Amino acid sequence: MTELADLTAVELVAGYRDRSMSPVEVLDAVLARVEALEPALHATYALDPDGARAAANQSEQRWRSGEPAGPLDGVPVTVKENIATAGVPVPQGTAATELLPATTDAPAAALLRSSGAVIFSKTTMPEYGMLSSGVSTFHPLTRNPWDLSRTPGGSSAGAGAAAAAGYGPLHLGTDIGGSIRLPAGWCGVIGLKPTHGRVPVGVPYPGRAIGPITRTAADAGLLLAAISGYDRRDHTSYPSPGDSFSGPLDLAGVRIGLLLDAGLGLPVAPEVASAVRTAANLVEKAGATVTEIGPIITREMLDGLDRFWRIRSAYDLQALPPERRAKVLPEIRDWADSAAGLTGLEVFHGFSQMGEMAVAVDQAFASYDFLISPVAPITAFAAELAYPTDDPLKPFEHIAFTVPYNMSGHPAVSVNCGYSREGLPIGLQLASPRFTDMRLLSLAATIEALVERRTWPGGCSG
Known part of the structure; x- marks a missing residue:
């Protein structure tokens, strides 16, 4: 029998509605799972069992009276540490941050609360969110539930680990270059970077997005619908389209571009390429037309973005008092300090390459309904590595498949498509035209049904 902590959000809401389960007992099961696994995983920050139990009790009363607050009423949810929640400091994964409690909920967190979700914990992130690992000077090292010697990925490190370990069904992450999809891929779960602006963020920035990390596409759709909408704090946000997840996609006539070689960065490991190609073959047999395509972005684009981000981080670190700057992870300091000799022309050229990426991605969609590729060229690497x-001067060699969709604003999702010889999950990335997020999740649901799923790690049932 599936444990309560492993039930999907869709199943929980149905159970609350027919009174076969209660938000309080579900939360207790989730907290028990956290207590059992957290000493090894270190995925949570600011765990709040008392506040969560109070919220779960209130939810239970609403369900008993037949007046749920919203579509997520009583569902346990975690929120990534850099998404502000009132009363909780936002350290940004670094010991260099002054710990001041947030005064208000960020837009996405406020939308969660209004939907009735029970936020029981924040989740960890690495230093300033600029690493695809769980390495942090503030949080203990976050590890991958499938293999504790490996990273869960980042920067939504704790969210990816929590989803795979069964810390409840719904987790909110952020993504500016792959920070939702990379941990989702390496932890074997669903991770969606939505269309830019669909989910309001507290501090908008080119490429920055907030999205779901879940075990199923249906749960990702449920969470996405709840957190979509306009908020004046994010000038790039727009009103919710009011759409919803509609189940697996009929692939008849669907045109898919298959990208197996990014053309730059780390080479794709043979077992990653094999798993992605096998998934593409399954999709083709189900009715889609699959055509292999060439690289979308160039070395100049990725290096330009790297230079711009280095100077941005150098500016932020320079503003810190010396005693706080000294606490920043050395790899991040080395990376940012390398920008010291850049000229204004080089920085502007770097900024322009973000736009060049967007144009390149948009052109790639001219002939296809979806683009699919590996999420990352490799499986999860050693947990201790940043x-x-x-090499802090070669930090982005693994994001050539993911970062283009941040710059272009297109939705992109990770779905598991197999496992390595060592039993590590391999992520398949799916991308689609802007504003087609729910249709993209329908394709993810189709692939979920086609690819064999192994039992969840940590003794969790699946």
């Missing part, structure tokens, strides 16, 4: 290259 970067898979172990």
